[in-house]
Amino acid sequence: MKYQGINLENVKLSNRSSILLLLNNNGAMSRKDIAETVGLTAASVTLICSELMEEGIIVELGEAAEEKRAGRKKILVDINPEYRNVLCIAVESDTTYIAVTDMKGNMLCNCSLPTDKHTKPEQFFRNVTDECQRLFWKNNIVREKLLGAAVTIPGSVDRKRGISLNTYSIWTESIPVADLIKKDLGLQVVVENNLKAYAQTEVYFGLGRTVSNLFILKWGPGVGASIIIDGKIYQGSNKMAGEIGHMTAVKDGRSCNCGRKGCLEAYVSTKAIADDVQAELDRTDENADKLERDENIEKIIDNKIDMLAFNLKNSISILDSKNVVLIGYMFEIPGYMERFIKAYKEYDPLVSDDFFVKTDLRVNREHTEGLAVFLNEAFLTA
Missing domain, CATH: 3.30.420.40 (ATPase, nucleotide binding domain)
Structure with a gap:
């Protein structure tokens, strides 16, 4: 059997994901504690953290509050909530909710519009993107700072292709949701079933x-x-x-x-x-x-x-x-x-x-569960 070797790029992405997920779950940590938790060498963690800091994804927060001891003090790092923003679009049977969040799930602004079941899906999503544009303008949301968009919707979803296959109570035909949003807003778009999106939120931010x-x-x-x-x-x-x-x-x-x-x-x-x-x-x-x-x-x-x-x-x-x-x-x-x-x-x-x-998660009321879906796609999986 031919030896395939190890894909070092995949290993690097996996290590980055492990560190980001750990910081997401635990909050600020020192590089030493990160290394001990994820099982990497201190040198590897230092290198990865340096790259993440250069990209602006994580930031240093200063010295950890701990008992007096000899030696170098621990310097904490954490995910930078201001790195980028994420657009969350939650399509529900009666209302569609739009929100912009930071990387920590804090909602920066939001709005909503009726889910018009009698309008053709293509026109409805054009109305949604028009509403997004108005929200950006009213709240000084710079397009370049948007990392991407996540759309959560009832029913079956082909996440790989960004297609809503059947929403049951809204539309019955397949809808290329990701393409429709990307065409108007020029953003990377992830589409997920609304309940699975909430579950992703519970995994990353909750129980x-x-x-x-x-x-x-x-x-x-x-x-x-x-x-x-x-x-x-x-x-x-x-x-x-x-x-x-x-x-x-x-x-x-x-x-x-x-x-x-x-x-x-x-x-x-x-x-x-x-x-x-x-x-x-x-x-x-x-x-x-x-x-x-x-x-x-x-x-x-x-x-x-x-x-x-x-x-x-x-x-x-x-x-x-x-x-x-x-x-x-x-x-x-x-x-x-x-x-x-x-x-x-x-x-x-x-x-x-x-x-x-x-x-206790507030996403169920603010309809920002798409954030966890997008983070999972963009950062937390290799």
């Missing part, structure tokens, strides 16, 4: 930094999940792993946007709840956070909660995740998360009190 096996459940206008195994997002053979909303909950049941029947989302999404309220009680409630005030409506909600809890329990029985992270509009309604956990415990009374986690 995923310390827990390697997680299940993320989102409940709102849509129902979805993402699976993190050994610190990596599990994609599945068709990139559709975690589609809990499209598990069959009722045989030959309601038609779903995905084209199948009986899917969980067709019964427990906010639209499904509103439809059931209108059908069963002959009334319309536009705001889901007001539903619990009516005793009859609470019974409908309890049925939805029970159905969601039942399907989650079956999923967790297979995956054996360490924690379940709860996100989404419905879990933000006072009392709903507690009711859901209570329903789940009826199927698994042995579950620990700390099994369910409500994330």
Whole structure:
């Protein structure tokens, strides 16, 4: 067998990624501590850090605060939040959110526009890029300082080609999202499923930094999940792993946007709840956070909660995740998360009190989860 040798360039990129990921997870560290943690020589770490500092990606922060000791003091380095900015575009079923962040996830400015399902996708994304241009102009965002853009969108995505394959509730055709954005803004563009993007955020900025096996459940206008195994997002053979909303909950049941029947989302999404309220009680409630005030409506909600809890329990029985992270509009309604956990415990009374986690990440409210997707693409993978 012919000896292939080692690709030194790939090794170098991998070492850079390891250092950047470590700084992202731990915050400022000295070169010596970095070397001990990632298993590189002090000389290698010094060389890589020098290159990263020359590029402006990391900065020195000064001496570490530590007890008095003999010898050279530790000088801390950290990721430079002002190195570049990232454009985050989050397409949701009703609203599309636009934000610009720094490298640490701090939002610099934002805006939004309705997700117009009746407009052709090409025209819609032209409207999005026009809105981005206005946002840049109003907030003095210099195009040259933008590292790139990340677009998060529901449904199946071909990340390699930057194509949205099927958004189910918005459009059904394939859309070359990356090409459309790049054409108007001239930026590198990464496209990812919205739940997998959130999972990436949890890996880099949240609980995923310390827990390697997680299940993320989102409940709102849509129902979805993402699976993190050994610190990596599990994609599945068709990139559709975690589609809990499209598990069959009722045989030959309601038609779903995905084209199948009986899917969980067709019964427990906010639209499904509103439809059931209108059908069963002959009334319309536009705001889901007001539903619990009516005793009859609470019974409908309890049925939805029970159905969601039942399907989650079956999923967790297979995956054996360490924690379940709860996100989404419905879990933000006072009392709903507690009711859901209570329903789940009826199927698994042995579950620990700390099994369910409500994330502290603000990206779910600011819609900046695309940042983690872009960092993963640009810096943190070799």
